[in-house]
Amino acid sequence: xxxxxxxxxxxxxxxxxxxxxxxxxxxxxxxxxxxxxxxxxxxxxxxxxxxxxxxxxxxxxxxxxxxxxxxxxxxxxxxxxxxxxxxxxxxxxxxxxxxxxxxxxxxxxxxxxxxxxxxxxxxxxxxxxxxxxxxxxxxxxxxxxxxxxxxxxxxxxxxxxxxxxxxxxxxxxxxxxxxxxxxxxxxxxxxxxxxxxxxxxxxxxxxxxxxxxxxxxxxxxxxxxxxxxxxxxxxxxxxxxxxxxxxxxxxxxxxxxxxxxxxxxxxxxxxxxxxxxxxxxxxxxxxxxxxxxxxxxxxxxxxxxxxxxxxxxxxxxxxxxxxxxxxxxxxxxxxxxxxxxxxxxxxxxxxxxxxxxxxxxxxxxxxxxxxxxxxxxxxxxxxxxxxxxxxxxxxxxxxxxxxxxxxxxxxxxxxxxxxxxxxxxxxxxxxxxxxxxxxxxxxxxxxxxxxxxxxxxxxxxxxxxxxxxxxxxxxxxxxxxxxxxxxxx
Numbered sequence: 001x002x003x004x005x006x007x008x009x010x011x012x013x014x015x016x017x018x019x020x021x022x023x024x025x026x027x028x029x030x031x032x033x034x035x036x037x038x039x040x041x042x043x044x045x046x047x048x049x050x051x052x053x054x055x056x057x058x059x060x061x062x063x064x065x066x067x068x069x070x071x072x073x074x075x076x077x078x079x080x081x082x083x084x085x086x087x088x089x090x091x092x093x094x095x096x097x098x099x100x101x102x103x104x105x106x107x108x109x110x111x112x113x114x115x116x117x118x119x120x121x122x123x124x125x126x127x128x129x130x131x132x133x134x135x136x137x138x139x140x141x142x143x144x145x146x147x148x149x150x151x152x153x154x155x156x157x158x159x160x161x162x163x164x165x166x167x168x169x170x171x172x173x174x175x176x177x178x179x180x181x182x183x184x185x186x187x188x189x190x191x192x193x194x195x196x197x198x199x200x201x202x203x204x205x206x207x208x209x210x211x212x213x214x215x216x217x218x219x220x221x222x223x224x225x226x227x228x229x230x231x232x233x234x235x236x237x238x239x240x241x242x243x244x245x246x247x248x249x250x251x252x253x254x255x256x257x258x259x260x261x262x263x264x265x266x267x268x269x270x271x272x273x274x275x276x277x278x279x280x281x282x283x284x285x286x287x288x289x290x291x292x293x294x295x296x297x298x299x300x301x302x303x304x305x306x307x308x309x310x311x312x313x314x315x316x317x318x319x320x321x322x323x324x325x326x327x328x329x330x331x332x333x334x335x336x337x338x339x340x341x342x343x344x345x346x347x348x349x350x351x352x353x354x355x356x357x358x359x360x361x362x363x364x365x366x367x368x369x370x371x372x373x374x375x376x377x378x379x380x381x382x383x384x385x386x387x388x389x390x391x392x393x394x395x396x397x398x399x400x401x402x403x404x405x406x407x408x409x410x411x412x413x414x415x416x417x418x419x420x421x422x423x424x425x426x427x428x429x430x431x432x433x434x435x436x437x438x439x440x441x442x443x444x445x446x447x448x449x450x451x452x453x454x455x456x457x458x459x460x461x462x463x464x465x466x467x468x469x470x471x472x473x474x475x476x477x478x479x480x481x482x483x484x485x486x487x488x489x
Contacts, residue, residue: 058146059095060082061150067084071481071484074475075478076107077107077434079116082094089459089461091155091465093152093155097116097142099133099160104471108430114130116131117185120482129183129185143173143175176227178215180213181202183199184199189252190252196214197213197242198212198213198215211231211238212242213231227280232266239290242259243301244303256327258300258313260301263292263296263300264293265325265327266288266289268287269286290331294337297319302353304356305359308366310360312384316350316352318349324382325337326338338390351371352373353410354368354410355369355370357445365383367382368381372393379455391451394453397458401423401435408422409478410481422478424437424475434476442455443456
C-alpha cells in the first residue's frame with residue numbers, strides 16, 4: 001500500500017489510523033452528574049442509552065433495574081465484551097466470534113479474521129455485524145437471542161462452540177449473509193428495522209472507488225433476498241467507501257455518510273411511511289444528496305449529528321491540523337472548514353470519532369468530544385458554528401497509556417454525562433501486545449461553555465485482565481462501543 005495512504009489504512013479491521021501503520025493487509029461508540037438544563041436527555045441522536053427489557057439471569061440480566069451495560073466490539077480479537085457500568089464497573093462476560101478458528105489468537109493469517117463490528121441491542125437479541133464471515137469479501141449479520149446468555153456467569157465466555165459448528169449456527173443464533181464487502185455499520189430505525197452501511201471496498205487496495213450502499217433489514221425476515229438496498233452511486237458526487245454513518249434526527253429520517261473513498265459527505269433521506277414498506281420498497285423510495293470536501297491525503301471517516309438536523313464532518317491528516325465542517329441536512333456547507341487550534345494543542349493532527357456532547361439549540365452552539373490520536377492522545381472539545389473549532393481538551397484522562405495507546409472510539413450515555421473510550425495500540429496493532437484499554441468516566445460539565453470538561457471517576461475496565469498467553473484477554477482494537485440501559489423484568 002502506498003505510503004501516501006498510510007493514514008487511511010485500517011489494518012486487519014482496525015479503525016485505527018496511525019502514521020506508523022503501513023501494512024499490506026487490511027479490512028475494515030458511580031454518582032452521575034445531573035445534566036445541565038440545555039442538555040436534552042431524550043435525543044436519540046446520542047446513539048446510546050436505549051432501554052431494553054432485561055433477562056432474569058446471565059450476561060444481560062438486570063435483577064434491580066435499571067442497569068447500564070457497555071458492549072464493546074474487540075474487532076481484531078474476534079470477541080465482544082460486556083461490562084456493567086451501573087455503579088462499580090466490572091466485566092460481565094464475553095462472547096466469542098472466532099468463527100474461522102485461529103488457535104494463535106492473532107487473526108493475521110489468510111482470512112481468519114472474522115471481525116465483529118456494528119452492534120445493536122433490543123428486547124430479544126444482540127445484533128452484531130461480522131465483517132469477514134463467511135469470507136473476507138462478504139460479511140454477515142448475527143442475531144444472538146438474549147435468552148441464550150442466561151447461563152453465562154460473571155466473567156465467563158459465551159464461546160463459539162455453544163452456538164456454532166461446521167458452518168452451522170445453533171442455540172437460537174440467527175445469521176443473515178449480506179453477500180457484500182464490509183457491511184459493518186449499523187443503525188436502528190424506530191420501527192425496529194436495521195439500517196446497514198456498506199463500505200463496499202477492499203481496504204487492501206490502493207484506492208476505494210466503489211460506491212457504498214445503505215441496506216434495509218427487517219429483523220423478522222432474515223433472508224438475503226428480503227434485503228432492501230439503496231446505492232450511493234449518485235449523479236452528483238457518489239459516496240465511495242462510505243465509513244461511519246449517523247442519524248441526523250430523532251425519527252432517523254436522514255442518515256449521513258462519511259465517504260472516505262472520495263472525500264465527500266452524503267445524506268440519505270428515508271421515504272415517508274418507511275416502517276410500513278417492504279425493505280425493497282423502502283430502499284427504492286430513498287433519495288440522497290452529497291457534497292465534496294477537501295481531498296488529498298486525508299481521512300474522511302467520521303460524521304456526527306449536531307442535534308439540529310445538521311452534522312459535523314471530520315477530516316484529518318498527518319501534516320496539517322484537522323478540518324472540521326458544518327453541513328446541513330441538505331448537504332449545504334455552512335462555511336470554511338475550521339482548522340484553527342488553541343496554542344496548547346497546536347500539534348494535534350490525527351483525530352478520530354466525534355460524539356455529540358450538547359445538541360445545538362436555545363441560542364447555543366453544538367459541542368462535541370473528539371478522539372485525538374497523534375501526537376498526544378486525548379479527547380478534544382469542539383465548539384460548533386459555521387466553522388467548528390477545537391477549543392479545549394478533556395482533563396483527567398491520565399489513565400490512557402499515552403506511550404502505547406490512543407483513543408479512537410467514543411460514545412456517551414443518554415444523559416451525556418458518562419463517556420466510554422476505546423483506546424488501542426497506535427503502532428502496528430495486529431502485532432501489538434494487546435494491552436489496549438476500555439475506559440469509563442463521569443464528566444463534569446459545569447464549565448462546558450468555557451470549553452472545559454473534566455473526566456472524574458475514570459475506571460480502566462481492562463485493568464488487570466491482560467494475560468499474554470490468553471488471546472481471550474487481548475485488547476488490540478476496541479473499535480465499536482454501545483451503551484444500553486437494561487430495564488429488568
